Amino acid sequence: MEEVKEQTSSLPRLGDPAPAFEAVTTHGILKLQDFKGSWLVLFSHPADFTPVCTTEFIAFAEIHPALRKRGVELLGLSVDSVSSHIAWVRNVEEKTGTKIPFPIIADLSKEVSLAYGMIHPGQSKTETVRCVFIIDDKQIIRTILYYPLTTGRNMQEILRIIDALQTTDADAVATPANWRPGDMVVVPPPSTQEAAEERVKQNYECVDWYLCKKKL
Amino acid sequence: MACVSPDGKPTGSGTKMLRAIKSGAGFPEEIAKDTGLPIFRVRSGLRELTQAGLVELKSDNYVLTENGSELIE
Known part of the structure; x- marks a missing residue:
């Protein structure tokens, strides 16, 4: 024990x-x-x-x-x-x-x-x-x-995780569920109200202010 | 050992590294580039070659010792 x-x-x-x-x-x-x-x-x-x-x-x-x-x-x-x-x-x-x-x-x-x-x-x-x-x-x-x-x-999952981590490091983004290289990435959520308001004016694909994606 | 045989002679990868050092590569990264060996193999190989008295570190550069030079002539 x-x-x-x-x-x-x-x-x-x-x-x-x-x-x-x-x-x-x-x-x-x-x-x-x-x-x-x-x-x-x-x-x-x-x-x-x-x-x-x-x-x-x-x-x-x-x-x-x-x-x-x-x-x-x-x-x-x-x-x-x-x-x-x-x-x-x-x-x-x-x-x-x-x-x-x-x-x-x-x-x-x-x-x-x-x-x-x-x-x-x-x-x-x-x-x-x-x-x-x-x-x-x-x-x-x-x-x-x-x-x-x-x-x-699953070797493909190991490769996918490495691709996701290296993409996150290179571009300061996150990767959504089932992401693969070439897919849209998640823009980090805003931390202030002002940033949230500005977020919706950006050319992102947004579900709402907290979930926005972009192409790399 | 990966770069030095039990009889003290360099293996194939050890010989490659000695040749690269002889031709002027003094840093692990340069030796890796010249030999095509991964950097982790070069770093561990340099430890072995140093312990075997075939290379030495001089002013942050790896150089052949007299014994190392004789082995690859």
């Missing part, structure tokens, strides 16, 4: 600096700060050589070029050894022809998993659940997704 309490209290939150780490990976020893200047998708999977994880790794490899175009790196993690990771990625390549181009943390000590709240004892006391941390180029946590052990992740 104490262990569960400790893990819950250390869960990182949106807007927090990403917890620093130095970890053994399939690409050597990597530190969080090595990724500074790039966006990072840090994701955990329950275990190597398991079916859902294998489908996810192939899917992550497929979106890797699209992520790199957006300045985003991928970093996997599970509580397995680096030898297990190497054997698994070699097996995936041999059986499916998909090369896994990104590093995977071998978190046998669970140091990184616990720092990021990736172990949810209600799901498993030993395996990480399917977490996704989207960390920006300043190493601030911008999105956290948790999926249960039995549900594989």
